[in-house]
Amino acid sequence: PAPDRLSEVTSNPRFDARAVLVEIARLRFLLESGDAEAAESFVVLERVLQTICDKPRLFSLGAAISDFDFDAARLKLDEITKEYGSNWEQMK
Secondary structure: OOHHHHHHHHOOOOOOHHHHHHHHHHHHHHHHHOOOOHHHHHHHHHHHHOOOOOHHHHHHHHHHHHOOOHHHHHHHHHHHHHHHHHHHHHHO
8 A cells, every 4th residue: 555545544643553463473373373263364464454454464474373373374474564564663
């Protein structure tokens, strides 16, 4: 998304940067542990990120989790966090 769109969404009082960061940490832990609950965690995270993260990237993350390819999913999650996370860090 365009930087102004990202700013618009993340400045929305309904966007909770801390909650997003906590959920990312939870999902990363589940992926590293090979825990099937990663799929449930992804659904929560996807709901929040769908307005600020490009859909193909979220789809790719979800597909890797569905395929139990947790190593690939972790890499995709890291990419999303790297690209969008600096904006969330500023909001904490």
